[in-house]
Amino acid sequence: MTSHVSAALAPGGDIPAPHIEYGQIMPILLVLGVAVAGVLVEAFVGRTWRYTVQVPLAFLGLAGGFAWTIVLGLRDETHAVAAEGALGVDGPTLFLQGTILILALVSLLLIADRGTGSFAAQAAALPGSEAEQRTTAAGIIQTEVFPLLMFAVGGMLIFPASNDLLTMFVGLEVMSLPLYLLCGLARRRRLLSQEAAVKYFLLGSFSSAFFLYGIALLYGYAGSVKLGDIAAEAGRDAGSETLLLGGIALLALGLLFKLGAVPFHMWKPDVYQGAPTPITALMASCTLVSAFGAMLRVFFVAFENLTWEWRPAMWGVSIITMIAGAVIAITQTDIKRMLAYSSIAHAGFLLTGVIATSREGLSSTLFYLAAYGFTTVGAFAVVTTVRDAGGEAGHLSRWAGLGKRSPLIAGVFAFFLLAFAGIPLTSGFTGKFAVFKAAVEADATPLVVVGVISSAIAAFFYVRVIVVMFFSEPEADGPTVVVSPATAAAVVLGLAATVVLGVLPQPVLDLAGHAATQMFVR
């Protein structure tokens, strides 16, 4: 054994320079480059100009990355590995990356909105202190949010694209660390927001430690962290099964935590409620897409020969996720918390597509992710508009009679809720139908039965919110609806996508199907 190591270390010829396909990974490089440029802007641009520079910079970075992703998708050879096999550039990855970038653009509309002012002027100032009042009165805007957002989006792009587990771990952390910080930056209810950050951070790093130990066990099993090598080693049916199964379990734990699947969901309601709402929108859409992308890649590439080993456990997780998400959501009285439990239930529906392990499962999960992402960003955008003296009116009772006060906003929100419930002619129906169809074809009919039942339970609390909005009397000192242009744009985009994907889903279904034809590269 020693001889191998020393052979690798022995002096010899030149080490060949790695071949990096810069063109193929340009979206990632662009987003991370803009993040670094954003840090420089923070350092060298005067306080009054920072916002004016940061917002267009972030927009250009995300839009440029999206445009480049489309160009990559239009080429013929979209099935390759880049950067010495560290990153995969294939149909599903490009679809996921495009979805993440466009959803991040919509979230950026909410984050950059000065009218709602969701972020603390100075995160380091104590809540209620003189310093805080001074910075708020001076109209200082937190602009570190933008570089942090770009770093997080960069990590989200790496996470589902990574073709080896080390890159995946680094992507996971680059995504998570800025999100931990962003969660703690709310301008109002700051203690709640800081509490959310602490919880997310402690639980998140706890779960990534398990994820990492899973990588270590798989490395011990296969002698490599490349997903393809692990699959090949598992196909040979050699080596220690203990290491393999332990590795799968711990790796799945880390991934399921990021999805918020039961029983690893405990962080999600707390964090979604405490975080500034634009960040909640970002997490509910982009992070979910990214985490599902990584989940799909790991289970479709590395563990494809081991379906019999992991499928029963995934069945269990999917069933309790769907049921627990829907049932607990009924008792919620806070609107953001309710949407968080709804997101947990949706993670369960999406898992049925992963369990299908088929081409249809992959393409329907991709479609569902895009459809759900737009609807959830739109719904959280609506949440930011309903405000009273203390900021957003989070409690459900405050939303009573909103339909009379502001029929338009209440109507839009009702439509989003119907899309979550999966009513026909909304994107939620198309997505659910596609995922369940793939699950039935993969002999997972019991899962679909549970899914339909829990959809019915979920429909109950969505409808309850609609009833509260339209059929109860408004409070005398009820919240007002304040819509600024950027937020309105986000709502309109979410609404348009929800309608189009519900009424005319075929082009996007075809796109997802086309992306999934060759499955993941290895």
Place this chain on the structure above:
Amino acid sequence: MSPGHYLALSAILFTIGALGVLVRRNAIVVFMCIELMLNATNLAFVSFSRMHGNLDGQIIAFFVMVVAAAEVVVGLAIIMTIFRTRRSSSVDDVNLLKY
């Protein structure tokens, strides 16, 4: 000492860390336990690297150290902020968000 012994040590350290996260109250101590888990993982990587005779595991250990350092910084910043607000770093006091 065969690499197996190091693996056992790594598993024990990881378990101690995980147990510490679950039973300790002080956020800083909880966080130190998470760091212990990450370092136990490093030991596993290096032992497996020795067993397989390739250097991947040692390079991964470098990356893990850097990620752990970044995590320490982010974590200390967050814990410090809430400590200043609340004058306590006990995770039992973090109880405003529930159910």
Place this chain on the structure above:
Amino acid sequence: MDLYVPIIVLGVLAFAFAAGSVAMAAVTGPKRWNRAKLEAYECGIEPTPQPVGGGRFPIKYYLTAMLFIVFDIEIIFLYPWAVAFDRLGIFGLVEMVLFILTVLVAYAYIWRRGGLEWD
């Protein structure tokens, strides 16, 4: 024996640097008498009786610790490069310069935003 020549040279250089720094300070530094300079050395802070329970540290220490950890550990990537820099050639050099520049960006941010000022 040839193997040890670089180590000996390094040792001599290190000693010369340390001795040179002390000598330089003695020659060029201002000499102002100060009572504090005659007191026991406690990491540069004023010696105080140990409070019950270890006491609390100013928050400034956390900031310094955080900055130290980040900039200390990031340099770990220089180690593998240092082992094989001659075999990695120009590509390795360019990558390392890029890496150091990225770390410098973070340094510039901290410097410009007052993270390095003690008070």
